Amino acid sequence: MMSGMKRKKNLVIAHGGGPTAVINASLYGAVSQAQKAGCFGKILGAVHGINGVFSEHFIDLTDLDSGTLNLLLRTPSSAIGSCRRKLTDEDYPVLLEILERNNVGYFIYNGGNDSMDTCYKMAELAKKTSYDLVVAGIPKTIDNDLGYTDHCPGYGSAARFLAANIRDLRCEERALPIYPMIIETMGRNAGWLTAAASMAQIGGRPCADLIYLPEYAYDEEKFLSDIDNALRTSPVLVVVVSEGFSRADGKPIADTGFVDGFGHSVPGGTAQALAQIVHEKLGIQTRYEKLGLVGRASGIWQSPVDRDEAAEAGKRAVQLLQEGISGYMVTILRKGRDIYEAEYGTVELEKVANFERKFPLEWINETHNGINEAFLKYAKPLIGEDFSPYVDFGIDCL
Amino acid sequence: MMSGMKRKKNLVIAHGGGPTAVINASLYGAVSQAQKAGCFGKILGAVHGINGVFSEHFIDLTDLDSGTLNLLLRTPSSAIGSCRRKLTDEDYPVLLEILERNNVGYFIYNGGNDSMDTCYKMAELAKKTSYDLVVAGIPKTIDNDLGYTDHCPGYGSAARFLAANIRDLRCEERALPIYPMIIETMGRNAGWLTAAASMAQIGGRPCADLIYLPEYAYDEEKFLSDIDNALRTSPVLVVVVSEGFSRADGKPIADTGFVDGFGHSVPGGTAQALAQIVHEKLGIQTRYEKLGLVGRASGIWQSPVDRDEAAEAGKRAVQLLQEGISGYMVTILRKGRDIYEAEYGTVELEKVANFERKFPLEWINETHNGINEAFLKYAKPLIGEDFSPYVDFGIDCL
Numbered sequence: 001m002m003s004g005m006k007r008k009k010n011l012v013i014a015h016g017g018g019p020t021a022v023i024n025a026s027l028y029g030a031v032s033q034a035q036k037a038g039c040f041g042k043i044l045g046a047v048h049g050i051n052g053v054f055s056e057h058f059i060d061l062t063d064l065d066s067g068t069l070n071l072l073l074r075t076p077s078s079a080i081g082s083c084r085r086k087l088t089d090e091d092y093p094v095l096l097e098i099l100e101r102n103n104v105g106y107f108i109y110n111g112g113n114d115s116m117d118t119c120y121k122m123a124e125l126a127k128k129t130s131y132d133l134v135v136a137g138i139p140k141t142i143d144n145d146l147g148y149t150d151h152c153p154g155y156g157s158a159a160r161f162l163a164a165n166i167r168d169l170r171c172e173e174r175a176l177p178i179y180p181m182i183i184e185t186m187g188r189n190a191g192w193l194t195a196a197a198s199m200a201q202i203g204g205r206p207c208a209d210l211i212y213l214p215e216y217a218y219d220e221e222k223f224l225s226d227i228d229n230a231l232r233t234s235p236v237l238v239v240v241v242s243e244g245f246s247r248a249d250g251k252p253i254a255d256t257g258f259v260d261g262f263g264h265s266v267p268g269g270t271a272q273a274l275a276q277i278v279h280e281k282l283g284i285q286t287r288y289e290k291l292g293l294v295g296r297a298s299g300i301w302q303s304p305v306d307r308d309e310a311a312e313a314g315k316r317a318v319q320l321l322q323e324g325i326s327g328y329m330v331t332i333l334r335k336g337r338d339i340y341e342a343e344y345g346t347v348e349l350e351k352v353a354n355f356e357r358k359f360p361l362e363w364i365n366e367t368h369n370g371i372n373e374a375f376l377k378y379a380k381p382l383i384g385e386d387f388s389p390y391v392d393f394g395i396d397c398l
Numbered sequence: 399m400m401s402g403m404k405r406k407k408n409l410v411i412a413h414g415g416g417p418t419a420v421i422n423a424s425l426y427g428a429v430s431q432a433q434k435a436g437c438f439g440k441i442l443g444a445v446h447g448i449n450g451v452f453s454e455h456f457i458d459l460t461d462l463d464s465g466t467l468n469l470l471l472r473t474p475s476s477a478i479g480s481c482r483r484k485l486t487d488e489d490y491p492v493l494l495e496i497l498e499r500n501n502v503g504y505f506i507y508n509g510g511n512d513s514m515d516t517c518y519k520m521a522e523l524a525k526k527t528s529y530d531l532v533v534a535g536i537p538k539t540i541d542n543d544l545g546y547t548d549h550c551p552g553y554g555s556a557a558r559f560l561a562a563n564i565r566d567l568r569c570e571e572r573a574l575p576i577y578p579m580i581i582e583t584m585g586r587n588a589g590w591l592t593a594a595a596s597m598a599q600i601g602g603r604p605c606a607d608l609i610y611l612p613e614y615a616y617d618e619e620k621f622l623s624d625i626d627n628a629l630r631t632s633p634v635l636v637v638v639v640s641e642g643f644s645r646a647d648g649k650p651i652a653d654t655g656f657v658d659g660f661g662h663s664v665p666g667g668t669a670q671a672l673a674q675i676v677h678e679k680l681g682i683q684t685r686y687e688k689l690g691l692v693g694r695a696s697g698i699w700q701s702p703v704d705r706d707e708a709a710e711a712g713k714r715a716v717q718l719l720q721e722g723i724s725g726y727m728v729t730i731l732r733k734g735r736d737i738y739e740a741e742y743g744t745v746e747l748e749k750v751a752n753f754e755r756k757f758p759l760e761w762i763n764e765t766h767n768g769i770n771e772a773f774l775k776y777a778k779p780l781i782g783e784d785f786s787p788y789v790d791f792g793i794d795c796l
Contacts, residue, residue, distance in 0.1 A: 019573040024789070047793055048575075059791050068789055075788040077569035084576060165692050171475035172695040175417040177446075178482060181691075292687045293579075294563050297570040299788070300698055390473040390697070391422065391466055393457050395445055 008039065009105025009132075011321065013061075014046035014053065016111030016118065017084060018142070019077035020154030021161070021302045022310035026110050026138045027080065028072040029314025031061050037322050041103060049083035049111075050118065053098055054091075073307060076299040082111075087118055092125045100131055106321045110138040110314070112146060116329055117353035123327045136317040137329030137349055140310075142296045144192035147355040148347035149331035153313055154296070156306030156382035158186070159196035161298045164387055165291055166200035166240065170207035173238050173287075174396045180227065180237035182278070183208075184271035184290040187242050191215050191359035194242035196379060198371035203392040209237050214244035215359055216368040218253055223274070224281050226369050231284070236396045243270050243290075303384035309342055316344050340381030406437065407503025407530075409719065411459075412444035412451065414509030414516065415482060416540070417475035418552030419559070419700045420708035424508050424536045425478065426470040427712025429459050435720050439501060447481035447509075448516065451496055452489075471705060474697040480509075485516055490523045498529055504719045508536040508712070510544060514727055515751035521725045534715040535727030535747055538708075540694045542590035545753040546745035547729035551711055552694070554704030554780035556584070557594035559696045562785055563689055564598035564638065568605035571636050572794045578625065578635035580676070581606075582669035582688040585640050589613050589757035592640035594777060596769035601790040607635050612642035613757055614766040616651055621672070622679050624767050629682070634794045641668050641688075701782035707740055714742050738779030 013030055015023055027045070034043045045059040046052035059080055072079060087095070099107065109119035116137050126133035139146050142158035162185055173181045187193030191213030200207035209230055212218070230237050246252050254269030271288035278286050313330045320328055328346040335343040363375040411428055413421055425443070432441045443457040444450035457478055470477060485493070497505065507517035514535050524531035537544050540556035560583055571579045585591030589611030598605035607628055610616070628635050644650050652667030669686040676684050707730055714728045726744040733741040761773040 015573075019570060045791075059793075071787060071789045074786055075569065076566055078573035079569075079789045079791055079793075081575075081793045082573050084574070164698065165696075168474055168692050168695045168697055171473065171477075171697075172417060172691050175413075175476035175480050175695075176482070177479075287691065289690045289692070290688065291692075293570050293685065294566050294687070294689075297566045297573075298563075299566055299569075299786070300562065388472055388697070389469060391469045391477045393443075393445075393477055395457075395477075395479045 007103065008041035010041040010044055010103050011106040011108070012044045012046055012053065012058070012099065012104050013108045013110065014049050015078040015080060015082040016049050016109055016115030017082060017140070018296060019082050020140055020142050020296050021076040021157035021298055022153050022307045023077065023110060023140055024072040024075045024079050025307045025310035026140065026153060026314035028069055029311035030108060030138070030318050031064055032069060033315040033318040035062070037318060039322055040106060045080035048081035050085055050087065050095070051083045052081065053095060056098060056102065073311065074299060074302070076302070077297045086114065087121070092121055095122065096125055096129065096131055096133070099133065105132060105134060107133060107135045108138060108317050108321070109135070110140050112141040112143070113352070113354050113356065116349050120327065120349035120353045123349065134321050134324055134326040135349070136320045136326070137352070138313050138317045139329055139331065142186065142193060143188050143190055145190045145357045147352055147357045150334045151332060151382055153306060153310035153332075155192065156303035156309075156384065157298070157301060158193055158296050159199065159379060160303040160306070160383035161295045161301035162193060162196045162291060163199035163383060164301055166197050166238065167202060167207050167387065167390070169289060170200065170202060170238055171390065174236045177236040179285045179287050180231065180235070180239065182239045182241060182271045182274050182286050182288045184241055184243055184288070186291070186295055187244060189214050189244045190356065191242060191364070194240060195359065195363065195371045195375050196383070197240040198376060199379060199383060202390050205392070207238060208240045210239045210369045211371055212239075212241045212245050212369060213359060213364060214242045214246060215361060215364060217248040218245055219248070220277065224278065227278060227284070228282060234397055241270050241274060245270055303382065305382055305384045312344065320346065405501065406439035408439040408442055408501050409504040409506070410442045410444055410451065410456070410497065410502050411506045411508065412447050413476040413478060413480035414447050414507055414513030415480060415538070416694060417480050418538055418540050418694050419474040419555035419696055420551050420705045421475065421508060421538055422470045422473045422477050423705045423708035424538065424551060424712035426467055427709035428506060428536070428716050429462055430467060431713040431716040433460070435716065437720055438504060443478035446479035448483055448485065448493070449481045450479065451493060454496060454500065471709065472697060472700070474700070475695045484512065485519070490519055493520065494523055494527065494529055494531070497531065503530060503532060505531060505533045506536060506715050506719070507533070508538050510539040510541070511750070511752050511754065514747050518725070518747035518751045521747065532719050532722055532724040533747070534718045534724070535750070536711050536715045537727055537729065540584065540591060541586050541588055543588045543755045545750055545755045548732045549730060549780055551704060551708035551730075553590065554701035554707075554782065555696070555699060556591055556694050557597065557777060558701040558704070558781035559693045559699035560591060560594045560689060561597035561781060562699055564595050564636065565600060565605050565785065565788070567687060568598065568600060568636055569788065572634045575634040577683045577685050578629065578633070578637065580637045580639065580669045580672050580684050580686045582639055582641055582686070584689070584693055585642060587612050587642045588754065589640060589762070592638060593757065593761065593769045593773050594781070595638040596774060597777060597781060600788050603790070605636060606638045608637045608767045609769055610637075610639045610643050610767060611757060611762060612640045612644060613759060613762060615646040616643055617646070618675065622676065625676060625682070626680060632795055639668050639672060643668055701780065703780055703782045710742065718744065
């Protein structure tokens with residue numbers, strides 16, 4: 001590869017899909033490393049993801065001051081913007097033409113399955129057309145369903161938010177147990193995020209009495225009998241359901257009727273629908289709560305571990321570009337056995353694209369309404385330090 | 399009054415109505431002071447409010463260790479439990495009989511309007527029947543609608559939660575502005591809590607573009623035109639509505655169909671209903687969010703000012719009892735003019751019972767979709783120290 005007098009190529013960083021609490025931490029890691037590397041021309045943030053490339057709308061981060069860089073670490077959601085846009089076959093040549101016109105030689109996509117697919121196809125077309133484009137992916141999803149990585153940046157913080165908020169809602173429920181509480185979580189079709197409810201504990205006792213993941217279908221009779229049985233022991237009852245908890249035929253219990261930019265139907269309303277069913281069938285009024293979008297955008301509930309790993313993944317993606325290695329996503333692997341320690345690897349974008357990693361069924365209890373200890377062992381190190389303890393006078397058990 | 403050889407009378411503390419993030423801080427203040435005072439027999443927490451008195455179910459807090467006492471300060475919701483129970487005329491004699499039988503000479507009710515009414519009626523009946531019962535009230539409501547006090551413990555923390563979460567949701571919305579966002583808040587029929595949305599700011603710019611309080615009726619044409627106009631300038635749009643935002647005839651925009659223990663209908667579903675109206679009438683898909691019950695039970699979003707004042711109010715209620723002053727609720731008044739400083743007073747329970755303090759209409763803007771500066775001046779000191787700053791690349795305005 002000739003260099004020397006050649007003009008340095010620019011680096012574009014884009015965010016794809018739903019933001020997380022630490023996606024900007026990855027941006028921090030990538031920009032810091034790129035500034036240090038000195039081999040890039042401009043460092044450009046694409047405004048609102050791939051849309052910003054099409055509209056040639058970039059934020060110049062080349063000389064971003066260290067004060068703002070440090071604020072990025074703590075700012076949730078994407079500070080440069082993201083998008084949900086499924087590219088058509090016709091879009092790719094246009095995209096590459098724009099990048100080439102802007103002297104872009106390096107491209108980083110920070111996103112989930114769909115983004116890795118886009119990134120892979122860009123790399124493939126670039127190769128075919130002999131356009132020297134080096135691409136890398138940074139994993140990101142609160143759903144934790146990307147393959148070939150132990151977990152994804154974004155998951156730890158969303159899990160921490162969930163566990164902490166379910167703990168607070170347990171305090172509300174034990175204080176005023178006039179009605180049982182049904183709490184809906186995000187997480188789409190995989191149970192990773194919902195399972196984090198099992199980490200909500202007060203004095204070692206679980207805050208969620210019943211947890212339903214999308215991995216096992218909704219069985220109305222069983223669900224109602226679970227609730228009926230639980231209420232025989234205590235009026236304090238917290239039920240957690242995934243937004244993706246669905247009927248045996250795959251149909252959601254509730255449907256918002258909305259679709260996202262990829263044509264995926266927007267899930268939601270599950271807790272509300274279940275509250276209605278419980279009211280009709282058991283004659284029991286319930287309170288339903290949805291821990292909504294703020295669960296992936298909460299600054300205060302950033303997991304310190306997650307934030308550090310997100311920053312490191314951003315740094316490593318830039319290091320791949322520095323070495324001229326194209327077509328890989330950074331992965332996070334678990335090094336330590338007893339004490340948690342992360343190490344980093346890579347996986348081909350092609351492999352990771354469009355692959356959905358399933359929640360291990362053996363981590364779900366036999367009655368399909370709770371989570372086993374193996375999950376806690378996996379997830380606890382990812383949500384960061386323990387929560388401050390709460391008083392427990394044992395009024396749940398009355 | 400003879401004392402000397404007389405057995406010390408017991409003190410009962412009960413919580414009424416919806417819990418707050420700092421109701422236990424008041425319990426901390428009351429118990430600490432009562433322990434110091436030395437003039438009380440047992441210090442008893444009624445389990446699940448007045449219900450605990452009826453069932454003679456008390457937690458003995460007389461010798462509560464300082465470690466647990468300190469944890470109370472940080473534990474949200476009621477650690478001894480609360481209830482919603484409207485007493486009948488027949489209940490009061492029974493209640494007093496139980497208290498007398500348990501050698502109770504002092505009673506503190508920590509609650510809102512309904513609780514102060516209950517407390518007042520207990521004091522009145524005790525007087526009539528020559529039962530020497532000294533009662534006091536501690537104010538508590540996230541709705542901030544108790545009279546004769548500048549504000550209520552619980553409000554500052556709920557307002558802090560709201561402002562912080564709307565700021566995070568703004569980050570989500572500016573990152574992925576595929577659809578405008580409609581956020582519903584608690585606060586019932588008064589705008590106090592919803593107005594706190596105006597304190598959500600990034601770099602001095604407000605995070606909520608449109609704010610609708612219950613003080614002005616929902617006008618569909620105006621509401622839709624507000625949204626339509628806002629979207630002409632930017633696709634990033636955050637609309638905040640109170641759960642109590644209602645039609646001109648007083649009917650809610652949505653109705654859960656549920657009622658609480660006092661027969662008040664449970665509000666909710668307003669954002670969802672408005673999202674449907676916007677979709678039908680403007681053809682615009684929106685994302686709706688409800689900042690639900692965790693908003694009054696969030697440990698991490700406790701306002702330090704609110705926590706301190708809640709503890710002080712608890713302490714002062716016990717001091718009233720020590721002085722033998724019966725029938726008053728502690729109030730918080732604003733001493734400083736420019737720099738915020740609280741001082742404490744009292745108000746007769748009779749006055750404060752069943753009174754709803756209205757949100758000042760002059761704090762609402764002329765177009766009834768925003769909040770004036772005067773509110774910010776009032777509320778900012780109550781939510782505590784500033785939030786950590788977030789990066790702002792100005793992508794909202796594109």
